[in-house]
Amino acid sequence: MTSPQKPVRAAGCVLWRRAPTEDGLEIALVHRPKYDDWSHPKGKLKRGENALAGAVREVAEETGMDCRPGAPLPTSYYDANGRPKQVRYWAAEALAGAFTPSTEVDRLEWLPPAEARTRLTQERDRPLVDALLAALHLA
Known part of the structure; x- marks a missing residue:
């Protein structure tokens, strides 16, 4: 009998900053050229x-x-390359810094929540936008 594979452990943030928009904030999404996706x-x-x-x-x-980092957000569970993956997320406010493109991430965009939700490639990432808004008491 084979034992189930241990999940690949990963973590990330729904990164946000204050902005003079209707929602009052923008969410950072990254583009990964290897997968040609926004996440x-x-x-x-x-x-x-x-x-x-x-x-x-x-x-x-x-x-x-x-x-x-602030409130914990829902954990995602999915298969990646045939292995189970567990990604823990937190809400996180951007404080300072500057984006430099790399081979792993070639673009960073700051978007209002509704646009961020639409731009995300994977359906499983979209509820995290709503979870962030709820955590910040904006939903």
């Missing part, structure tokens, strides 16, 4: 790494932003 900044955890620390590290690596 929230996230990535695999290093061995023994705490999920929140990994989420903050991934935001810095993918967006160049320092952030202040």
Whole structure:
């Protein structure tokens, strides 16, 4: 009998900043050329790494932003390359920083929540926008 595979552990943030828009905020989405997709900044955890620390590290690596993590958001579970994957998310306010394109992430866009929801490639990422708004008491 085979045991189920341990899930790949990953973490990320729904990164937001205050903006002079109707919603009062914008959400950062990253474009990954390898997958040609738009997603929230996230990535695999290093061995023994705490999920929140990994989420903050991934935001810095993918967006160049320092952030202040806030409320935990729903965890995503899905299969990636035939393996189960678990991604823990937090709301995080962008504090400072500058985006530098890389081979992993070539574009960063700040969008109002409704546009961010539409731009996200994966359906499973869209409820995180609503969860962020609820966590910030804007929903």
